[in-house]
Amino acid sequence: MTVPxxxxxxxxxxxxxxxxxxxVGVILAAPILRYLLSPIARDSSKSDDSWVGLGGIExxxxxxxxxxxxxxxxxxxSDGQTADIACWVRNIDGKxxxxxxxxxxxxxxxxxxxxxxxxxxxPCHGGAYYQDGSRASGxxxxxxxxxxxxxxxxxxxxxxxxxxxxxxxxxxSNLVREIRPCV
Amino acid sequence: MRLIASIAKWxxxxxxxxxxxxxxxxxxxxxxxxxWSYVFGSAAFVVFLLQIVTGILLxxxxxxxxxxxWSSLQALNHNVPLGWYIRALHGWGSNFMVAIVLIHMxxxxxxxxxxYPRELTWIVGVFLLxxxxxxxxxxxxxxxxxxAYWGLGIGASIASRVPILGPSIVHLMxxxxxxxxxxxxxxxxxxxxxxxxxxxxFVVVHLLMxxxxxxxEWPMPGRxxxxxxxxKDYHELTKKDGLPFVPGAIxxxxxxxxxxLFAIGACAxxxxxxxxxxxxxxxxxxxxxxxxxxxxxxxxxLSFLPPSMETPVLLIGPVLVILALLxxxxxxxxxxxxxxxxxxxxxTILLVAVSLTAFTQLGEHTPWSPEMDAWSGIPxxxxxxxxxxxxxxxxxxxxxxxxxxxxxxxxxxxxxxxPALDSVAVRLTQDQLIRQVIQGGGxxxxxxxxxxxxxxxxLVAFLETLHPRGQRPAQDASRSxxxxxxxxxxxxxxx
Numbered sequence: 291m292t293v294p295x296x297x298x299x300x301x302x303x304x305x306x307x308x309x310x311x312x313x314v315g316v317i318l319a320a321p322i323l324r325y326l327l328s329p330i331a332r333d334s335s336k337s338d339d340s341w342v343g344l345g346g347i348e349x350x351x352x353x354x355x356x357x358x359x360x361x362x363x364x365x366x367x368s369d370g371q372t373a374d375i376a377c378w379v380r381n382i383d384g385k386x387x388x389x390x391x392x393x394x395x396x397x398x399x400x401x402x403x404x405x406x407x408x409x410x411x412x413p414c415h416g417g418a419y420y421q422d423g424s425r426a427s428g429x430x431x432x433x434x435x436x437x438x439x440x441x442x443x444x445x446x447x448x449x450x451x452x453x454x455x456x457x458x459x460x461x462x463s464n465l466v467r468e469i470r471p472c473v
Numbered sequence: 474m475r476l477i478a479s480i481a482k483w484x485x486x487x488x489x490x491x492x493x494x495x496x497x498x499x500x501x502x503x504x505x506x507x508x509w510s511y512v513f514g515s516a517a518f519v520v521f522l523l524q525i526v527t528g529i530l531l532x533x534x535x536x537x538x539x540x541x542x543w544s545s546l547q548a549l550n551h552n553v554p555l556g557w558y559i560r561a562l563h564g565w566g567s568n569f570m571v572a573i574v575l576i577h578m579x580x581x582x583x584x585x586x587x588x589y590p591r592e593l594t595w596i597v598g599v600f601l602l603x604x605x606x607x608x609x610x611x612x613x614x615x616x617x618x619x620x621a622y623w624g625l626g627i628g629a630s631i632a633s634r635v636p637i638l639g640p641s642i643v644h645l646m647x648x649x650x651x652x653x654x655x656x657x658x659x660x661x662x663x664x665x666x667x668x669x670x671x672x673x674x675f676v677v678v679h680l681l682m683x684x685x686x687x688x689x690e691w692p693m694p695g696r697x698x699x700x701x702x703x704x705k706d707y708h709e710l711t712k713k714d715g716l717p718f719v720p721g722a723i724x725x726x727x728x729x730x731x732x733x734l735f736a737i738g739a740c741a742x743x744x745x746x747x748x749x750x751x752x753x754x755x756x757x758x759x760x761x762x763x764x765x766x767x768x769x770x771x772x773x774x775l776s777f778l779p780p781s782m783e784t785p786v787l788l789i790g791p792v793l794v795i796l797a798l799l800x801x802x803x804x805x806x807x808x809x810x811x812x813x814x815x816x817x818x819x820x821t822i823l824l825v826a827v828s829l830t831a832f833t834q835l836g837e838h839t840p841w842s843p844e845m846d847a848w849s850g851i852p853x854x855x856x857x858x859x860x861x862x863x864x865x866x867x868x869x870x871x872x873x874x875x876x877x878x879x880x881x882x883x884x885x886x887x888x889x890x891x892p893a894l895d896s897v898a899v900r901l902t903q904d905q906l907i908r909q910v911i912q913g914g915g916x917x918x919x920x921x922x923x924x925x926x927x928x929x930x931x932l933v934a935f936l937e938t939l940h941p942r943g944q945r946p947a948q949d950a951s952r953s954x955x956x957x958x959x960x961x962x963x964x965x966x967x968x
Contacts, residue, residue, distance in 0.1 A: 329644040329655070338650040359756045368654030370540025371754040372622065375651070392758055397775060398626030400758035402845060407876040408923040413761035414627070415776035416841040416880075416890050418918050426918035428841075431780040452650040453626065455643055457633030 338364060338451040344379060344389075347446050352384035355403050355421065357392075363451045377437065377448065378403055378410070380421065387446065390423050391435040391454045398455065401434065410434065431456070497684055498723075501715035503707075505691030507722035510584070512729035513577035514683070518676065519730040520570040523737065524608075527563040528665070535615070537661035539654040539753065542617035546749045561741035564616075567609055569737050571767045574605050579822055585810030586689035588698045592802035594682040597675050599798045604672045606767070611664035613765050617657055618749035623762035625652045634784045652755075687711065688718075692810035699807060761842065769836030770829045776841040840889035843879040847887040854884035861938055868935025871928050875920065883939075891917060898939045898946035905947075906933045 324331070340363040350356050355378055362373040378401075380388040390410070392400045399414035409426060410419040417428035424433040435454035440447050485491040534553055536545040549556035578598065581587060587595035610628075614621050625647070632646055633639040648655030690710055716722070747765070751757060764772050778786055812819055844851070853869050861869070872878060880890035901909065910929060913919035924932065940946045 327645070329648050330641045357756075357758070362651055362653070364650065366654045368538040368540055368658070370538070370654070371752060371756075372539045372653045372656075373651070374754060374756045376756040376758055392755075393626060393630075396630070398630040399623055399762055400755075400760065402758060404848075404876050404879075406848075406874050406923075407918075407920065409876070409918055411843045411845065411876075411879065413842055413845055414623075414772075416843055416916075418843070420918065420922075427913070427916045429776060429778065429780055429783065431783070453629060453643070453647065453652060455630050455633035455640070457630075457635065457639030457643070 339449050340451055341440070341447045342450050344377070344446045344448060346444050347381070347387075347441060348444070350379045350381040350387070350446065352381050355380040355405065357403070358389075358446075360448075360450065375450065376400070377450070378434075379446065380423075387439050387441075388423060389437040389439050389446075389448045391437065393435060393454050394430060395425070395432050395434055395456055396428070396430040398453070498719040499717040500684065500687075501711040502688050502718050502722055503690040503710050504714045504716055504721075506688050507716065507725060508691070509725055509729070510580055511688065511722070512726050513573055513580055515726040516730050516733045517570060517573045517577055518680075520566055520573060520733060520737070521672070521676070523734065524563065524566050524570060525669070527559050527566060528669075530559045531563055532665065537615070537657055539617065539657045542615070542657060543749055543752050546616065546618075550746060550749075557746050558741060560746035561744070562737060563612075564747040565737045565740040565744070567612055568766060569733060569740075571605055571609055573733065574602055578602060581689075583812040583815075583818060583822065584689055584692050585698070585812075585815070587802040587805075588808070588810060589700050589703055589802075589806045591682070591686055591689065592806060594679060594686065595802045596799055597679045597682070599795070601672065601675045601679060603795070604668055604675060607668045608664065608672065609765065609767055611660050611668060613768075614657070614660040615664055616747065616749050617753050619751040619753060619757065619760045620748070620762045620764070622652060622753040622755060623760065624764055625656060627762070627764075631787055635788060689810075692812070694809070694811040694813045696810070697808055698810060759845075761839075761845070763836075763839075766833070770832035773832040773836040773839075776839075838889075842888075843876075843890050844888040845879060847878040848873050848876040851878060851886045853878070854886065857883055857939065861935070864931050865935045865938050868931035868933065871924075871932045872935060875923065875928075875932075877932075880917075894936065894939050896940050896944070898937045899941070899944055900947060901936075902947045902949045902952075903933060903937060904949060904952075906936050910936075 342360045342363050344358040344360055349358070357376055358379045359374055359376045362369070362375055365373045376392045378390040378392060380390070382388060390401075394401050394412040394414065394417050396412065396415055396417045399412050401410040401412045401417070401419065403410055408421040410421075410423075412418070412428065412430075415429050417430040418426040419430070419434050420426050422433075423436060425431075437448035437450050439449075481491075531549070534545060534549050534556060536542055546560070549560050551557070581595065581598065587598075614625060629643045629647060629652070632642045635642055644650065646656075647653075648659045687707055690707060751760060763769070775783070775787075809815055853873065858866060858869055877894075878887040880888040882889060882893045883895060885893070897906070907929060908914075909917065910924065910932060911919060911921040937946055
């Protein structure tokens with residue numbers, strides 16, 4: 291009779307031991323998860339986007355589209371050159387602007403501006419966009435991503451800080467409708 | 474000798490491993506499996522060992538920081554003695570490993586080795602394939618150059634398409650809102666700790682099952698797998714016509730492993746390391762990023778999918794393929810093993826192989842991409858300009874300056890995005906040419922806003938000269954009737 295009783299007690303201790311480890315595991319899992327998910331947590335506070343200056347508007351002549359670069363508003367010491375981001379600035383008529391991300395709306399490759407044909411072309415899968423950023427041809431489902439901009443004291447500012455991707459809901463409002471000129 | 478023997482004895486008295494190792498090494502395998510067809514699994518394992526060694530060697534110099542990774546690769550290539558060779562071995566080892574894993578998988582599939590009782594061996598093998606591809610992709614990111622940077626952008630763009638969770642997945646993948654220092658650090662952790670850890674764990678389970686369940690016997694047409702009798706039959710076979718794995722079968726594995734290692738060493742020596750291409754500076758946009766060889770087919774597929782199909786295919790396609798691979802041994806767990814009696818299996822392999830080869834080939838040439846410098850770098854061949862009028866030559870100039878050449882070739886030079894225009898005048902009448910140029914259509918942008926009427930006239934005049942000698946350009950029949958009527962009335966003359 292004593293043998294099974296002893297076994298039961300040890301089994302009980304073993305089970306308690308497992309439960310204790312489980313509890314400690316859960317307690318430790320919380321900070322680990324919080325640490326792992328920190329890139330998303332930062333997202334919810336919406337602190338990624340902020341106004342960054344692209345320089346004086348005189349750098350962007352009326353009727354032309356020029357490449358501008360800025361340093362990402364959130365930088366760490368190990369970022370190196372990767373925090374330098376490029377964008378296309380279109381000065382429509384001297385007063386209103388459009389600032390496009392260089393990232394193709396298809397899969398993010400850098401689009402290049404061809405002033406003579408008035409097209410942005412992507413080297414990866416052949417996406418093309420008109421000068422106003424609307425989709426011209428190729429695989430993209432939409433026009434180029436646009437940054438919000440403002441002009442203060444003769445300086446052009448854009449609201450930037452995130453890699454624009456096709457699935458980003460905050461970019462949806464910037465959808466440029468496809469415009470086809472009629473003859 | 475006696476000293477070595479006594480040391481071995483001393484060790485084995487404490488480790489107690491000798492007998493189980495001897496037992497494993499000498500376990501009987503069916504005689505026909507001592508074949509050159511059965512060497513790929515062990516070769517993949519040997520290449521993996523090479524990857525571990527060369528990977529550790531590279532980690533002695535490599536700096537996993539977005540600001541310094543690229544220059545540390547340059548140092549490996551140029552400053553560290555034979556650093557270039559270790560990089561080349563690791564890069565070629567990666568390509569060989571993916572290739573050998575794929576060949577191994579095809580062999581296992583065609584020989585029916587995934588059937589009862591080796592279903593789990595196959596499933597772990599599928600995970601091993603995924604993990605191997607994961608190593609290839611994360612390794613490509615660690616070669617932190619332009620291709621790696623924009624390749625991450627492509628990865629982020631694909632991940633962002635997941636409904637609802639997309640943006641969060643992108644942020645988790647990049648470790649922040651942009652591709653930067655945190656991104657490289659986490660891909661380093663994945664490539665060096667997480668994925669290899671999984672790989673080692675899966676390899677151990679995979680090998681354990683190969684030893685415990687026995688290697689798949691040579692498939693004989695008509696010898697069907699039945700769950701009730703298979704294990705008994707297999708043991709009888711190995712008892713009746715088996716031979717010890719060591720040395721009966723292993724010598725072929727050893728020969729092939731040596732050959733593969735030599736081939737990797739030779740490729741590394743002759744072809745050198747992969748990249749790095751330009752520095753990972755996102756402000757340098759004069760780049761055409763391209764993935765490594767084993768992802769080129771995917772890169773090609775992405776350019777051919779219609780826009781509306783892209784997200785569903787990208788998100789659902791891989792799930793279906795992986796599910797099909799995982800369910801395969803459960804759906805076809807019994808029956809015929811021999812590929813001679815499984816025509817659909819053979820056709821499936823052929824179809825997949827032909828498709829992947831074709832897409833990879835296309836990915837090498839990227840005919841869908843505009844040739845970005847054709848307008849300024851590739852002149853119009855002389856024979857397209859001889860005996861042309863001033864207006865037509867003006868049109869040729871506009872053809873260049875409006876970047877038409879980036880997408881359309883003349884004399885096989887220039888972009889392949891749009892159709893070649895060598896004989897476009899045979900296909901399209903003057904009116905159709907004007908309409909196509911101004912309104913675009915198909916895959917062509919509309920140029921109406923960027924061509925003045927004079928430019929359009931000149932361009933179309935040039936395009937109308939593009940027809941083979943002795944073949945008349947296309948003409949609108951009704952138009953010539955109208956023009957003839959006009960001539961008859963003396964109103965105007967046809968051109």
